[in-house]
Amino acid sequence: MSIDLHAIEVRPAQLEDVPTLCAFFNELIRIGGTTAHETPFTLERFSTHFLDGPACVNCFVALDAGGRPCAFQGLERHDGLPAEWVDIGTFARPENKVSGAGTALFTASRVLAREKGFLAINATIRADNVGGLAYYSKMGFTDYKVDKAAPLKDGRLVDRISKRYLL
Template identity: 70%
Template sequence: MVDATKTIHVRPARRDDAPVLCAFLNEIIRIGGTTAHQTPFTPKNFAEHYLEGPGFVSCFVAEDENGEPCAFQGLERSDGIPKDWADIGTFSRPGNKVKGAGTALFEATRDHARSIGFKALNATIRADNVGGLTYYGRMGFTDYKIDKAVPLSDGRLVDRTSKRYLLDAD
């Protein structure tokens, strides 16, 4: 793990980030076990989902000390949660994580969500994604719901834990 805490730069994602962000999200999907996504993205459908789709709220990118994207975090509106909540998803470059990137991303995402009037953030995490559960817990998210035995595309059943972060709580 690279320790670049003092050199992390966070900025809004751009359409020209889609190929590199898509590549490391697809690597995460290929590895398995840490994302609800099971089908690889193309740069085009990545951009449509994370950068400009109908549910799009925001997407921030963390850059490492070389100015390369090392993680991203997206917010989107979705059915199944209150209208003043947004779903959050966080993805880090496999194999070369940058310490502090997740915290820096969350600070930007949280502040943006507050500024546009959201009341809470929802993170729904696979029960077998220990790193994701730990990350969101460290950021201050608390459990509020468990969906039991959600089927994956291969037929395996995996629980999903929903955690919320109340934006007016701190």
């Protein structure tokens, strides 16, 4: 599946994308505040988590006008969710963000989740991730649960807000 939305190409992530995606994902982890992940990923761990592991459903990548990955979105099964739900994570490179990449990614992910028979998509976002909360709200997700005071590695406590999108 390839979707062109305002010159943003979206396609399934491929093994050759892993070094670039992993590099900017690890930079997001280093910066902090926009992902629940706190430990950098190796290329192998990234690939298993987002592309070919047992929990993976799909991973789409958005390409900028130069054909370089600028964002990605993974769908995965999660033990804490109903069987007919899928979990989503969306990540954009920290510099030179491409406007509309998140919308293009979610368009593709939503279609695929429906095709695979899921009934809902879950997004769990740190309460201090204002941009992430705004993005999922803009995509049509609604709040349904708050996990209070989830501990981070450094001991800080941060609420996690779960939002759902009914398909």
